Amino acid sequence: MKRIILFGAVAFALNACAGSAAQDVGLIFDKKAGIPGSITLPTGQTVNYTAYKKLYFVTNVEDSTYQYMNVYVPEGATTQTPIFLRTYVGGYMASEASQPQAGDASGRALAEGYVVAVPGSRGRDSKVGETFTGRAPAAILDLKAAIRYLRHFDKEMKGDAEKIVTDGTSAGGAMSALMGATGNAPEYEPYLEAMGAAKERDDVFASVCYCPIIDLEHADIAYEWMYGRTDSRQGLSEEQKAVSAELSAQFPAYLASLDLRRPDGTPLTIDNYEDYIKELLIVAAQKAKDAGADLSTDAGFTFSSESMGRFAAPVNGGMPGGMTPRGEKLQSAPTSVNMPMMHARPGEYITDLDMPTYLNYVVSTQPLKGVPAFDSKDVAGNSSSGENEEFGDTAGSSVNFTAYAASKTGVSIDEDLQNRIDLMNPMNFIGKADNAPHWYIRHGARDRDTAFPVPVNFATKLQNEGLDVDFLLAWNRPHSGDYALEELFEWIKTITR
Numbered sequence: 001m002k003r004i005i006l007f008g009a010v011a012f013a014l015n016a017c018a019g020s021a022a023q024d025v026g027l028i029f030d031k032k033a034g035i036p037g038s039i040t041l042p043t044g045q046t047v048n049y050t051a052y053k054k055l056y057f058v059t060n061v062e063d064s065t066y067q068y069m070n071v072y073v074p075e076g077a078t079t080q081t082p083i084f085l086r087t088y089v090g091g092y093m094a095s096e097a098s099q100p101q102a103g104d105a106s107g108r109a110l111a112e113g114y115v116v117a118v119p120g121s122r123g124r125d126s127k128v129g130e131t132f133t134g135r136a137p138a139a140i141l142d143l144k145a146a147i148r149y150l151r152h153f154d155k156e157m158k159g160d161a162e163k164i165v166t167d168g169t170s171a172g173g174a175m176s177a178l179m180g181a182t183g184n185a186p187e188y189e190p191y192l193e194a195m196g197a198a199k200e201r202d203d204v205f206a207s208v209c210y211c212p213i214i215d216l217e218h219a220d221i222a223y224e225w226m227y228g229r230t231d232s233r234q235g236l237s238e239e240q241k242a243v244s245a246e247l248s249a250q251f252p253a254y255l256a257s258l259d260l261r262r263p264d265g266t267p268l269t270i271d272n273y274e275d276y277i278k279e280l281l282i283v284a285a286q287k288a289k290d291a292g293a294d295l296s297t298d299a300g301f302t303f304s305s306e307s308m309g310r311f312a313a314p315v316n317g318g319m320p321g322g323m324t325p326r327g328e329k330l331q332s333a334p335t336s337v338n339m340p341m342m343h344a345r346p347g348e349y350i351t352d353l354d355m356p357t358y359l360n361y362v363v364s365t366q367p368l369k370g371v372p373a374f375d376s377k378d379v380a381g382n383s384s385s386g387e388n389e390e391f392g393d394t395a396g397s398s399v400n401f402t403a404y405a406a407s408k409t410g411v412s413i414d415e416d417l418q419n420r421i422d423l424m425n426p427m428n429f430i431g432k433a434d435n436a437p438h439w440y441i442r443h444g445a446r447d448r449d450t451a452f453p454v455p456v457n458f459a460t461k462l463q464n465e466g467l468d469v470d471f472l473l474a475w476n477r478p479h480s481g482d483y484a485l486e487e488l489f490e491w492i493k494t495i496t497r
């Protein structure tokens, strides 16, 4: 505790004497402190930039290793240039502010002329002395403080804080999702005020989320509903099988509580929901196939065949029932009357996907997580997960964070813990805070770090709010991020132009 106060005092002293652009809350940005640098991309292109480093984004610095940001301003940037904010959070762990990487979206963003901000953030493993500084919701608080800092110095710094595009992968995708969903939500205010964050708005323009590990308190039930029936779950102990079945049985009620609709307005129910996921997978696979990919013969697809005879070419990209490649129902669905008839080349279109085969295929590429997949501490003989640590306390404990696990282990989730759980779930803020208007969400079609319903529900809830959502279960991608950068940056160009 002493150490923490000391850091706060050091930061305050630094702020007090550094002067130049210091503002009401004591934050500092000195535009003369930029350091020239450059980055060379895999293409051979070199981008020159000015780097502003160690920009502490709170005045009450609790953990001086993480609570600052580096900002990179490429040659040619103006005050109108979008800001690409890349978080390197992974595994819900602490992330030190680093420099842009030539091989990922941060380097590419610089090459596109965007200002790049790389904030550090505390995480489940960060400590000052004996105190764990980064348990939930510390990471999102730091990132929101970084956004406020960018707004606070928007006039002094190149880059437009009204055009912030956040990006992250996995737990970082969750952070990007939280930054996008929780804009100006009053629930975070007391924490941000105590930290000495700038008194500014913290909503963002767009969020790029690769395989976001979100909705943690429902991820176990989605996982067992999706994967409980796979072959690999059949070899579990009777106790684990019972846990899997109990978790799976909770999914229909959860889905119903979300009250989701397909893009055409049809309610999503437990009876049509798997077909919805199947259609999203077919859209992604057809897109990859059209681009020349060979689809695995083990994945469970059925393709158009000669025996189909004269075949109504699916102008919609192979989707049944007259849908667009994004899964929206066409206004007037093509029928055999108004649609040109032609011969499909054998194998040209995916006409179906056998989901049990497909799920076993996914699992064959990487084994499933245990049961439960997330809130595993002391349930069915399991030890703690990273998420159990994330919700633990400053003394370093691990805790259960789902109603199911808590009931099994006999612990109670008190009000403070419930509040921290709520602050880590972007699903709670969709339609209830200043959500980013633009979303780019990718989850690999063979990513099993969380089950498909998690990103699917997230994207659908955002769509249902009328937001601009580009969502894809990217074909054959495992748990990974910052891929298909041509496509990503084309999208960013479209929304920022």
Ligand code: DHB
Pocket: 089, 090, 091, 092, 169, 170, 171, 172, 213, 386, 449, 450
């Ligand atoms: C990450 C992966 C996981 O499977 C998980 O449960 C949490 C985080 C990650 O890669 O960040």
